Amino acid sequence: MLSLADTQLRAVLLSHIASQLAEGNPGELMASGLNIEEIKGLGALSAYHLKRLAAMRTVKIAISVDENQIRAGLRQLAVLEDPKSLEVYFLRHGASSRMMRTFFKMGRKLTLQRRLQWGVRQPAGPVRLPEPTTRLKIFRYWQCLGEVKTRQNYYHLHKSFPDYTLSALEALIRNLENAL
Numbered sequence: 001m002l003s004l005a006d007t008q009l010r011a012v013l014l015s016h017i018a019s020q021l022a023e024g025n026p027g028e029l030m031a032s033g034l035n036i037e038e039i040k041g042l043g044a045l046s047a048y049h050l051k052r053l054a055a056m057r058t059v060k061i062a063i064s065v066d067e068n069q070i071r072a073g074l075r076q077l078a079v080l081e082d083p084k085s086l087e088v089y090f091l092r093h094g095a096s097s098r099m100m101r102t103f104f105k106m107g108r109k110l111t112l113q114r115r116l117q118w119g120v121r122q123p124a125g126p127v128r129l130p131e132p133t134t135r136l137k138i139f140r141y142w143q144c145l146g147e148v149k150t151r152q153n154y155y156h157l158h159k160s161f162p163d164y165t166l167s168a169l170e171a172l173i174r175n176l177e178n179a180l
Contacts (some may be wrong), residue, residue, distance in 0.1 A: 001062040010054035010061045018042040018050060076159070080152055090151070091118050093158055094165025103151040127168040129175075134161075138169065139176045149173075 004010050020029050021043030026036045045053065053059060079085045087104050091114050100106040106114070115122065130138060138161055145153040157173075158166055 001064055003060065003062045007051070007055050010059075011051045013061060013063075014042065014050045014054050015047070018045055080155060086151055086155065087114075088118065089155065090166060091115055092120055093162075094120070094122065094167045095154075096167040096170055099151075099154070099166060099170055103154075122167070127165060127171050129168055129172050130161075130164055135172055135176070137161075138164075138172060142173055 004013065017029060017034070017039065020026055021036070021040055026034075029039075030036055042050070054061075079089055083104070087100075087106070090099060090103065091111070095103075097108045097111045100111040101108070129135065138157070141160055142153070142157055145156060154166060154169065157169055158164075161169065164172075
């Protein structure tokens with residue numbers, strides 16, 4: 001546990017807890033181990049009183065940090081920052097030759113060589129597209145990523161929908177964008 005000493009951080013956390021209580025949505029708070037009956041008075045406090053409570057050093061406020069999630073985030077960040085790692089990720093997760101040419105300036109012949117090097121096989125024929133309800137979820141997520149088609153956006157899309165190859169996701173996005 002990390003103790004929070006900064007009054008502003010403590011006030012923000014107390015405000016979050018108070019708003020969860022005031023909205024009658026204590027599920028997250030209960031899951032974190034807080035006894036709702038003991039702290040239900042927070043929901044009725046004004047911002048002024050929450051700030052005064054946050055300034056009291058006798059009120060211990062601490063947070064826990066999930067090391068596994070931080071390590072996973074650091075690995076993802078490293079992949080996004082290192083073009084070579086991202087290139088390997090794309091190859092291993094079924095990126096099309098078109099994607100490899102667009103995002104990594106890699107020709108079709110070199111793409112095939114690298115796939116062989118990494119032991120990646122691309123099935124012959126058209127890519128398997130998701131069912132219609134999943135297609136809509138994928139497209140909505142894609143739209144939230146922004147207008148620009150970047151390799152980072154495709155990386156995030158694939159991380160959110162790992163059951164489909166990058167080729168399938170690319171084909172789906174292209175089809176839906178052309179239909180608009």
